[in-house]
Each structure stands twice: as structure tokens, then as C-alpha cells.
Amino acid sequence: GWDWSVAERWCYLAYGSDGFEMGSFNDLIHQPIRLRIMATLNTLAAGDPIEFVRLRDIIGATEGNLGAHLATLERSGYIEVLKDFHAKKPRTRVQLTRSGRSAFLQHVQHLQSIISGDL
Numbered sequence: 001g002w003d004w005s006v007a008e009r010w011c012y013l014a015y016g017s018d019g020f021e022m023g024s025f026n027d028l029i030h031q032p033i034r035l036r037i038m039a040t041l042n043t044l045a046a047g048d049p050i051e052f053v054r055l056r057d058i059i060g061a062t063e064g065n066l067g068a069h070l071a072t073l074e075r076s077g078y079i080e081v082l083k084d085f086h087a088k089k090p091r092t093r094v095q096l097t098r099s100g101r102s103a104f105l106q107h108v109q110h111l112q113s114i115i116s117g118d119l
Contacts, residue, residue, distance in 0.1 A: 026107040028076055033061055033069050038104045041079065041096040049082055049093035070094060078103055 029038050036059050044050060056066050073079040078100030082093045096104070 025110055026103055028072070029078070029104060029107045031069075033059060033065065034073060037066075037069060037073065037094075038078070038096070038100065038107075041094065042101060042104050044095065046098070046101070047095065049080075049095035052092040052094060055094055073100070076100075 029035055037055070040055060040058050041050065052063075052066070052070075056063060059066060061069070070079065070081060074081050077097055080095050080097055082095065084091055084093075
């Protein structure tokens with residue numbers, strides 16, 4: 001048995017011994033703002049969107065920065081951006097897709113395995 005530190009296990013599990021990314025580590029989700037977005041959306045029930053302004057306030061990002069990260073997550077199929085009108089005002093809402101929720105949960109399980117030392 002190896003006596004690896006958590007950091008060494010993280011590097012091995014995230015990138016493998018050859019430095020290539022392994023399947024369970026999701027670099028797209030792991031970026032700090034996107035991780036906060038996905039974690040926030042994961043707290044909502046399936047099909048329950050959150051308004052952009054509320055998400056912005058929770059995440060603490062600027063509108064432009066949040067918009068760019070949402071676009072990245074939307075292109076990946078992890079989130080859905082819904083645009084409509086509410087009380088004659090434009091409204092933007094965001095929700096996780098089924099594949100987004102699955103990818104987030106797999107990523108969290110992978111991080112938990114790193115922390116617990118399961119190699």
C-alpha cells in the first residue's frame with residue numbers, strides 16, 4: 001500500500017499516472033464558478049429553474065462572467081437556459097438537465113473517493 005497524501009491522490013485520480021484526465025474527473029464542472037453553479041442548481045428539484053438574477057446573487061459573479069459560464073454549461077448539455085416574459089418583462093431562468101445532474105453527481109462522487117482515499 002502506498003502512503004499517499006490527499007493531494008497526491010487527487011492528482012492521480014484527476015489526471016492519472018500519465019497526466020491524462022481520467023473519466024470520472026470533470027474539468028468542465030470543476031472550474032470554481034461552474035462548480036458553484038452546478039451545486040446551486042443541484043439543490044433544486046428536477047424541472048425547477050432559478051432566475052438568473054437570483055443565481056447571480058448566490059454565486060457572487062458579475063452578470064457577464066455568470067453568463068459566460070452558463071453558456072459553457074449550456075453547450076455541454078448540462079444546463080438549460082429558459083427565456084420568457086413574466087409580467088411583461090423578459091426573464092431568464094436556468095435549470096439542470098438530466099445529464100447535468102448525473103455529471104455533477106459523478107464528479108462529486110469522484111471527489112469524495114479522493115478525500116476518503118479509495119483508489
